[in-house]
Amino acid sequence: MNAPFYNRRSFLVSAGFGGAALIAGGAGLLAPAQAQTFAPTTSMRGGSNNYRPGAPLVESLGSGFVMAGMVRQAGTGAPLEGMRIQIWAATTLGGEREPRNHGSVLTAADGSYRLEMEQIVPNFGQPHAHLAYDDGAFQTVFLRPVMPSASDTSLRADFVLARS
């Protein structure tokens, strides 16, 4: 089909979008559009359960399972480097209080973090991990992401941090 570059319908559609954009832009003066894309991550229910502040920086907590994600700054979405993310979970090694299941990693220059660990197993009925950013420069966030399946061998959790 030879689609015309421009027709009345596309004009109406684009005019409609333009009008919507103007209205949205007006509201955007109060809350920049970017802040909506990179709104601060809020802590999840039960996220801080069995938290032990100051988990040691580790190379890995075992092998076979990968916990990874991105850490960005609220508003701009700029990647945050050198942020300490504390991770703990129930794995084949033991429960969430097992010291070998607690460790920290630092984010790379692109804001990403990655920790290889033992396979996460269901704990209290759900296979899940716990993550924390709790170092003061930004507001503390506790996450408790749940794996869609207990047989998953990786899990992602992203942080958008707001200045404290």
Place this chain on the structure above:
Amino acid sequence: MTERPARAPGLTLLFWPGLGLAVLLPVFIAATSPYLAGRGVPYVISGFAGIFCLGFLLIQPVLAAGYLPGLDGAAARKWHHRVGSAIIAGVGLHVGGLYLTSAPDTLDALLLVSPTPFSVYGVLAMWAVILTAGLVAFRRKLGLRFAVWRLIHNGLAAIVVVATVVHALQIDGTMGTGSKWALCIAVLVMTAVSLLDLRVIRPLRLRRPGAPG
């Protein structure tokens, strides 16, 4: 087994091994779960207490309706009372074991702020079990007419059964999926059948003049 079934015609005798298998098979399957290796003793005990309690919920309506050949009347009532006590103890072990494993997760559940959607059903079942225990313990003091007392007991039992099944089915744990579903369906069906039989069918039969009791 302390109570031996009396001689009953062929097929009904299958009720005993059938009931035993329905209750114990899920326990045996859970005992082979690889998750057990990474769990502490309180957590393991807690899990099995929960599985046993689910199985006890299959036995209770059977005893209440006197379906087990060779075990009816006073003997069935006595065992219904004993299994009821075992359920109360099981709930105590279940919640206590979870508390020792992770106090914050258990408190979240008890305070209804847990992130897990199934814990609220577990807590509901727990409270219905506690109320049932009170209903039984203070039966005389409560001074309720027996028909009223029985209706409250039945209502609480129905809540315990439905809430426990919803709780169990949503949990990703040591139980095998197939045996868990089978046991849960059996518990629901047996509860419905015995409630219908005891509260509707038998009273209607008694009301009909000249009908056999």
